[in-house]
Amino acid sequence: MNQDAHSLTLTEIATRLGAELRGDGAQRVSGLATLRDAGPEHITFLANRAYLKDLMDTRAAAVLLHPSHAASCPTPCLTLENPYLGYAELSRLFDPLANRDPAGVHPSAVVAADVRLGAGVSVGPQAVIESGVTLGDGVVVGAGCVIGADTRVGAHSRLHANVTLYHGIIIGDRAVLHSGCVIGGDGFGFAHDGSGWHKIAQLGGVVLGDDVEVGSCSSIDRGALGDTLIGNDVKIDSQVQIAHNVQIGEHSALAGCVGIAGSTRVGRHCMLGGGVGLSGHLTICDGVQVTGMSLVTNSILEPGIYSSGTGAMDNAQWRRNAVRFKQLDDIARRLSRLEKAGRGA
Template sequence: MNNNDISYTLQALAEHLDARLIGDGARQVRALATLGDAGPDDIAFLANRAYLKYLPGTRAGAVLLHPSHADECPVACLTLDNPYLGYARLSRLFDPLAARFEAGVHESAIVSPSARIGENVQIGPQAVIEAGVVIERDVVVGPGCVVGADSVIGEGSRLHANATVAHGVMIGKRTILHSGCVIGGDGFGFAHDGSRWHKIAQLGGVVLGDDVEVGSCSSIDRGALGDTLIGNDVKIDSQVQIAHNVQIGDHSALAGCVGIAGSTRVGRHCMLGGGVGLSGHLTLCDGVQVTGMSLVSHSIHEPGVYSSGAGGTMPNSQWRKNAVRFKQLDALAKRLSRLEKRRDEKPDVERQRDEKYKDDS
């Protein structure tokens, strides 16, 4: 159900996606839905062959799909070589949150007189903008957000409710920070004198590139001296911990509950599965993929897919073979025990003969 005044003609959507339209271009659609749930006012999509069985019975006003399935579509369709990418672009057009944007500063927000606020900015209820902050044009700062002193929020970025940006943080353009995330909190730095811990002041900052997205309740710590650096188009899921002075290259993606210890460098186009842990002071080269729940305790210098379990990180193909053998360990141990028992039960003469044969060979 769509409760917003969003409406597009199929011709307009085809032009937006650079897709081929088959059907009435003047027909209007008001929402995006699945093949099974869509009605006549909706546009659906088919990006996975597993859902092809729902296409003949769809009630959608139109379907976005690959050209190879156009002849099977009973309604109007937009054809595209990568329909999943097309779906992603359509989803932003039908996003009701974007449609509700209204520029202005809420009366309950606290904005320092020394802050510089760009054009077409929305600052929500009870948000706090501290001294020296720069907020560029078309930024949304949601309710309860805090932007610390001397931080910069780049053009077109969005801070969802209760996101926190500490002092001296640089946020690039079109970056999205979800609720509860903390950018620029203190890194975990302490010195021990033999009896107690002494805090090390974290004097660096955090720099996020353009088009970064940080999930809810994730933390990116500020650097101890230099900055923690997150490249362009990096996607970070919820409940991720990135320690001080970590560097992550452009276009990398981190799934939920990843933890990266201090001063580790992750290359470009890397992918870390859920629950992956990286020890500190490591380097992952470009193009590394680490499967979920793996622990990486040493640097990786060759691109590829890596996994770990018993025995530490290794190439994924080797790990898969070992994983099969892990399941056989109990049977092998029992077999070895039976063989040892049979050996111990042999008469002394027979055992001595076997040992002499072994020595002779």
């Protein structure tokens, strides 16, 4: 349940959402909650038919829903063709983080003398900002963040506590970087001489476009020579690994624990499910969806939905299937011989 200190009238909310209001527009609400948990001070929403059963019993002051469900709503309602998108906007109206950070630099922060700070920048306790950094208007730097030399952070971006940006990184406007993420660490580059490894200096950087979000404890490595490029409006979940010189097209989304090896290019409007792995030097075209736990070892050049791996099953059945998997090559050879013998007959 989300709660905010201020309240809004239903008319104000309907105007912000572009929704049609059915009911008393003067009714005020001070928070957002689920259909089941909402009280008379809350607004709630219905975006999934699975929760229709909770609609009739809701105690909310109002419900955001699709016009087709308005007749079943026992309370005032706000109707939208896409109520889930409306819920996204509604959630921001009651976000406790909004406008919480006062402008200014905390006394314990360490900020180089030549750092350029835009209007309304907030720098939290124990943050370290090195020489040559530029922070755009309204940037929020949380406690314990480290921003390396010559890095640029675009306007109205937010770095939650303990984010690390290495040197020479470019972050676009309105980025959201969650705690523990590391942008610009060295790519995994080593040369072997037959007995040991020799490090390859990673000379590129990382460029994040506008409206990018990076989840907690995710890593985006800097390029070996050119930059690692993350397009506008890309959404990256927690514990994702993006290797050096990867390129990800605009509006793509990566769920938790995705791993992308070096120099692979992912197109626009792609979705990678949780635990997906992409080998290096691949091309994934626009409009590709890869389902969870799939391993991609070849380029994908046609849009669509792709899967690999096996779903969970009873252990005894899985053990039998594992044995048969090892027999597939021999079975294929025997089948080929039988087909040839049949044609000869």
